[in-house]
Amino acid sequence: MRIAVLSDTHDLFPANLPGRIRGADEIWHLGDVCEPETLDELEQLGLPLLVVAGNCDAHPWPEMITATRGDLRFHLVHIPPRRVPAGVNVVLHGHTHVPRDDTDPAGVRWLNPGCITRPNRGAPASFAWLTVESDQPLRWELVRL
Template sequence: MRRIGLISDTHGLLRPEASAFLRGCDHIVHGGDICEQRILDELAMIAPLTVVRGNNDTGAWAEDIPETVLFEIEGVRFYAIHNLAELPIDPVAAGVRVVVSGHSHRPVAQGRDGVLYINPGSAGPRRFKLPISAGELLLDGGAITPRIVELAAR
């Protein structure tokens, strides 16, 4: 079994609760709006990292971060993008089983046409009354179990 950590919209704040939740992951996916290189450096010390650039990721530090990434873990094909509304591919036709996004700050995990669309919500500064959250995917022999958790905010 592989545990994939999901985080997005940190906006320059990597909460201790988020770091603690991600410890023990085999891989981490950040859905964008990172806002500072140090966030990526800290996450990379926890597990290998796949990252996409969000609309707030500007400046020289973010220039090499792709807007989308297609990758595979344990035979499961993933697609990561910050804003799901800008999805440029047909995930079903591309053989994608999981689409990871961010942007809305709203946590959601929804299956459609055999594809899991998951947004872990925002783990950074609170926006409006939306929860502070992160997520995980458990991969076990082709089965994918999603979980989104609300992080206790200090």
């Protein structure tokens, strides 16, 4: 399963993004969409779309989602939590506008695709591909725009 992961669109994304993620099995947006209409073009791809609310969102998306894919449990949230929910293998978050791929001492992997439109701290605009396959290590590929 190949999942396109993006965050912090803030009402805008590059015109070529829908074409670049057309081959995804799912799309996960980690918050700060702002206006829901921003997602119209992505919804037209007909792919499952999971969206969590960010601190700039007024739309009633959930604040967090726990999703199981393969043998892994993923926690999707906008602002990185202080504590990892029990049983979660991977935390995906946005908010910082800076890409992240870290593993904590408990073995939980923390991932952030960066920001698609307003990167911070010298990081380029980006999204990521998350690949989940049975009996294979989780793959995270940052795509700079």
